[in-house]
Amino acid sequence: MRAHTLMMLTGVVALTGAVALSSGQAAAPKAVTPQGLKPVSAFTAIADPTARSQALFVEAGKVIQHPRCMNCHPADRTPTQGMAMKPHNPPMKAGEAGHGVPGLPCLSCHHAKNVPAMGDNIRSVPGDPKWALAPIEMAWQGRSLGQICAQIKDPARNGGKTLAELHHHMAEDHLVGWGWNPGAGREPAPGDQKRFGELIKAWIDTGAACPA
Template sequence: MIASLRNGILASAAILAMGGLAMGSLAMGVLAGHAAETAPAGRLAPPQSFAGIADTTARSAALFTELGKVLTNPRCVNCHPASDRPRQGDTSRPHQPPVTRGADGMGSDSLRCPTCHQDRNYDPGRVPGHPGWHLAPREMAWEGKSLAEICTQIKDPDRNGQRKLDDLIEHIGKDGLVGWAWAPGAGRTPAPGTQAEAGALVAAWVESGAACPAP
């Protein structure tokens, strides 16, 4: 017999299970697109579905708003943080262990990004990977910003890595690290749609004048 109850008491009678505690979940603040047809969650509406918007500027802004589903997705925002510390996971919690961008956006002297983030995802440890893993520069921070602010920022060469608008089509539509957002590995929800669909939205947005949504 086990004779080691801490104060020698036997469980007595009575009943019941404890009420559930509500857990707050972190709202991601994804802006609803005003596309003619709203794409289901996890999908992107194609550029042609915005053809019904006659006003070019409004259509352009709507295209960007649809693209915003990607830009404000945790897969993207987590490494475009407002501070020097990236975020992590679908809830965009602060990155653990507590790494910072360091001098080159690749971590501090003792905690370098590629030390853990290897050239591909490692699902047994649920750690994402890509050969170019790094933090977006400070001036490209998106976290906490409205889509209108992100739009203005993404067009500003001083805050988009000196990219022309056409470069953005390439960057979002074809860059390997950006593409990781659609294949993020176990335990993480991919960005909506596909990288090609996101690229098509950027192209249509640029073509339609690269207008920004109203603030």
């Protein structure tokens, strides 16, 4: 009798636990939120400052090398689009100022905010008040993360930006922030701009070391 009662109680406990898990009540929050971008605190256990700096940049690289960002950082001044980074349709060139060519500026389609588009595949037309390709100094496509790192911290190759200016751009710039608000039908960059900015600041504070 006692054994039968114990088996019944065990079954009830197991069933209760399963119900709680299925309803999400017992699920613990993930340490690497939001959306997979680790916080700066995840790297404090790395004692060597150079190794920690490199690891921080690798984490920030999840954003830097994400197609949502890389599409606007082409080396040939021709934007790409989508997660597959296919050539922009219609064909486009940056032009002298990064805003398109005469007769077909970027603002022909891209306005101050994302615009919903209806069709078989419901998407949207990306938009931002500063919509443009990144300057040639920030051409990243085709380069390794280590090469990108060396480029963006070198004033001779980054348009004369200091590390403080670089951090401000990445942490505060509205167009950079579009990467986390890309409109319907697009995968956003990992994490959010606040956490990305914190990673860049911590990378700078630990010596701005670049991964191999």
